[in-house]
Amino acid sequence: MTTHPDRRWLDRAGREIDEEDRGLVYDVRTLVDRRHVLGLFGGLTAAGLLAACSPSPTVGPTPDTTATGTAGASTADGGLTEVPDETGGPYPGDGSNGPDVLDDSGIVRRDIRSSFGTSTTTAPGVPLTIALTVRDASTGDVVPGAAVYLWHCDRAGGYSLYGQGLQDENYLRGVQQVDGTGTVTFTSVFPGCYSGRWPHVHFEVYGDLGTAVASGPIVKTSQIALPKEACEAVYATTGYERSVDNLARVSLAGDNVFGDDGGIHQVATMSGDSTSGYTASLTIGV
Template identity: 70%
Template sequence: MTTDPRWIDEHGHEIDEDHRGLVYDIRTLVDRRRALGLFGGVGVTALLAACSSPESDPTASAVPTATPTATPSPSPSASAAASGPLDEVPDETGGPYPGDGSNGVNVLDDSGIVRSDIRSSFGSSSTVAAGVPLTIALTVRDAATGSALVGAGVYLWHCDRDGNYSLYSRGVEGENYLRGVQETDSAGTVRFTSIYPACYSGRWPHIHFEVYSDVANAVASGPIVKTSQLALPGEVNDLVYATSGYEQSVRNLAQTSLARDNVFGDDGGIHQIASMSGSVAGGYTAALTIGV
């Protein structure tokens, strides 16, 4: 009789009956975490092997103990090789303040826009945006294959601690801080040094980005491969907004939710919620892998 393929492990061995329930649970967990993009350093194969291998110690814990911390930001040495298909990040609006020439001002052709530290304005102003430090790490992959998109151009922007967008909002029209372009590295990753954005009225805390085929197309306002947004998780929002300077964000956040947000509300931002690490005192890292 042919063995049900659900009970065959990664080595081709039949999993004994005592371990089948655990394997089913782990594979269910794997599927869910794949959908949410939450796996960090623990490999899927290793996780399954730990509970299904005939040679494993039956008295040992079958599942590695997970710590309640967020997935760390992508490693610079991460492989660019195909990792298998992943869900494409949803297309979202660039909003009314893109600064890419589609709604008035165009900052993309300004000298100085290609940079990793976006906290300060460049050109005629050197104003530095204040706020809790935030590193934003985006890893761009081909949704069909999982391969890292090396050399892609990423333009990223967001509001400041007061909920204002440089170039557009009253009082900061002459600033261009919290905007920048970078090229993805050999792992398909870009990292921006920034500050934690506010929660302004009517929107869940978020960060905008556009993906281009390369930096040359980005700074020339060429064809956009993907326009989307990153959502910041509620538990970290609460911690950051309890600090000085973010007082109005506390009120605004209390009046909205991911489910009611006009961008993330359709699916609760399942493919756009960043994995977080760090602290208020030391700064946070928001990491997200996106399929395009």
């Protein structure tokens, strides 16, 4: 797969890939490339690397259910299971694939529903509060000063900065530094389900806020999975019509990102409803 200079995505035969399928194609390619690299280590070294992302078989929700626990399962030494590394996808907006929103004035914010700068467009949708708590996987302690960059698609499945007609928008993206409990809380809208992917939210963890807004070294890149029950309730509301069919064609267990372990360390705990809005909470080990 290649990209055309005007950002069209082409397959090996030179045919243009549909907008809604680009995320799936990119994610599959990225995961295949990553697993190929792991395979080069071989033997015990590869086993050790994979063990860091292996879930405990006795914790967490089963696929396609509403989560009731946290992402980081406790270990015997008081630490947490480290959340798996995942692809940032083709629309990160962090400078690694085209646009870089992280150095823009206004990116540090709690409410990410509207664009900032030249546009003030507000993304419509069912209200969603996202509370992400960052912990040291080895100790379970708060990571003081850590920062989180979070982004996701809009109600129609499009990503700001990249989607057709969305190149001048930067909504549903934001950066925050964790508070004293290690938590960042974003005010957003429930993302849609686009073709080939389970509904999800992307995030990157940085050592501190200055590093994040300078697109510095990333501590962790991963994704949050949204529970099926909440997705079905939201997608039954006006504006999410396309998500109904897309969700029916995917499963958490079969997702190319979450499917390895059913997302047991990445499925958010949900509260609320489709009328007043939901809160998605997740504790991650990094």
